Amino acid sequence: MTTAPGQAPVAQPGPPRHPLDPDPVRATKARAVFALGLIGALTGLFIGGIVxxxxxxxxxxxxxxxAYTSGGFLTGAAWLRRGERLAWAGLVxxxxxxxxxxxxxxxxxxxxxxxxxxxxxxx
Incomplete structure (x- = not known):
């Protein structure tokens, strides 16, 4: 089997987006959840982590x-999961x-x- 020389065709990752669709962006609350969860976990033993x-x-x-109502245009679910886990660890x-x-x-x-x-x- 031989291939023709030249560039390979570039496939689009999915259906074309509508021009008015917003760009996916990380939710600002996701980073705040992570930071507060980290503070809660670090100060959990001193009872100050509850707040x-x-x-x-x-x-x-x-x-x-x-994120649910945005239809997938807000990202940051991993930050939310980590922040929630840290917050629960702080409460425990x-x-x-x-x-x-x-x-x-x-x-x-x-x-x-x-x-x-x-x-x-x-x-």
Missing amino acids: PATVALQLARQARRE LAAVSVVAAVVLGVVRLADTPYGQDFAPNVD
Whole structure:
């Protein structure tokens, strides 16, 4: 089998786009979700990660709704997934630290003597 010399024909990737269709662009909320999720995961053990993680999850919900209504012209789903995972990790870390603090508090409360502690020479 032989091939003819010259350039190979270039195939178009799909049907031609309408000239009025917007260009696909990354959603600005996707990057914000990732940043807030990262902050939530990094500060999750210090209980401060609850607020940015919650905001990240709310923004992710809005961004997914906007991406759906845009008909595929808003991208950034990978950033949204990563940000949501980091936000959930931050919430889990915060919950773990709250549970650990409650357990430590209960153990310390159990170690303290109950009632008034008198000196050994007092009846």
